[in-house]
Amino acid sequence: MPAASPISHEESCSPASGVVVTGAASGIGGACADLLASRGRAVALWDLDEAAARRRAEQLAAEFGIAAIGLRVDVSDPAAIRAAADASREAIGTIGGLVHAAGMVLEMPVADTDVAAWDRLMNVNLRALLLATQALLPDLEQTGHGAVVGIGSINATLGNGLIPAYSASKGGMISLVRSLADDLGPRGIRINVVSPGQIRTPMLQPAVAALPEGTFERRILLGRLGEPREVASAVAFLLSAEASYITAAELVVDGGNISSQR
Numbered sequence: 001m002p003a004a005s006p007i008s009h010e011e012s013c014s015p016a017s018g019v020v021v022t023g024a025a026s027g028i029g030g031a032c033a034d035l036l037a038s039r040g041r042a043v044a045l046w047d048l049d050e051a052a053a054r055r056r057a058e059q060l061a062a063e064f065g066i067a068a069i070g071l072r073v074d075v076s077d078p079a080a081i082r083a084a085a086d087a088s089r090e091a092i093g094t095i096g097g098l099v100h101a102a103g104m105v106l107e108m109p110v111a112d113t114d115v116a117a118w119d120r121l122m123n124v125n126l127r128a129l130l131l132a133t134q135a136l137l138p139d140l141e142q143t144g145h146g147a148v149v150g151i152g153s154i155n156a157t158l159g160n161g162l163i164p165a166y167s168a169s170k171g172g173m174i175s176l177v178r179s180l181a182d183d184l185g186p187r188g189i190r191i192n193v194v195s196p197g198q199i200r201t202p203m204l205q206p207a208v209a210a211l212p213e214g215t216f217e218r219r220i221l222l223g224r225l226g227e228p229r230e231v232a233s234a235v236a237f238l239l240s241a242e243a244s245y246i247t248a249a250e251l252v253v254d255g256g257n258i259s260s261q262r
């Protein structure tokens with residue numbers, strides 16, 4: 001008898017539980033918080049930028065009439081994650097979803113690799129997914145439809161000598177998610193990775209500015225960069241009961257980049 005039972009159409013269209021979104025003050029995390037709130041889900045926005053997270057939470061609460069809180073959380077800090085999980089539960093009630101979108105990228109070819117920088121990047125991009133899932137485990141399990149999404153990257157698959165630590169953190173995320181899916185499945189919790197290609201956010205902006213115009217677009221089959229909202233759509237789907245039989249999967253949202261021969 002599987003632990004996670006199919007969910008009715010009504011339940012899938014009106015999910016009741018709240019969602020924690022890390023990196024929610026900007027870019028993809030911000031778009032996820034916006035879209036989830038617009039669909040009636042309470043949201044807890046975790047970010048280094050406390051003012052921006054709070055501002056966005058207040059706007060979402062006012063616009064969509066949902067519970068929302070913005071918190072300063074450095075997701076590389078295990079104690080901060082635990083404290084934020086408690087504060088989020090207190091503020092928005094039942095938590096049935098987690099999106100780990102906080103992330104950092106460092107240009108660090110092998111000759112320049114610095115141990116402290118490597119460790120920080122891994123702790124932010126990769127370890128935080130494990131620790132936030134751990135901190136929210138009772139909540140996710142209690143809802144009976146808990147779901148987690150990690151924001152990976154096509155760089156988990158592509159080779160790029162400038163960013164080996166970043167690529168390894170995202171490749172590690174896919175492996176981590178598969179193993180957690182084994183552990184979480186019997187608890188009725190699904191976990192998946194969304195791997196974006198080049199998405200128009202502050203993180204990508206320096207690369208866009210440094211390269212000749214059209215460099216990314218030439219390779220992408222759809223011929224354009226992606227928008228944060230287009231990644232958020234995939235995330236919202238995976239968090240919903242529409243995805244009730246999807247776990248341990250990687251959903252690539254790259255406009256046809258990995259598969260391009262251009």
Ligand code: NAP
Pocket residue numbers: 022023024025026027028029046047048049073074075076100101102103104124151152153154195196197198199200201202203204
């Ligand atoms: P972004 O606009 O820079 O957003 C990332 C957010 O995470 C920022 O608000 C950042 O805060 C926050 N953050 C960084 N370190 C943190 C920490 N230790 N604790 C809490 N929050 C932290 O970038 P984005 O493009 O939306 O990136 C979101 C995710 O998508 C990342 O995991 C990234 O690797 C992934 N991704 C992005 C692309 C792309 O093309 N944009 C492609 C593939 C994957 P600060 O700004 O204050 O540092």
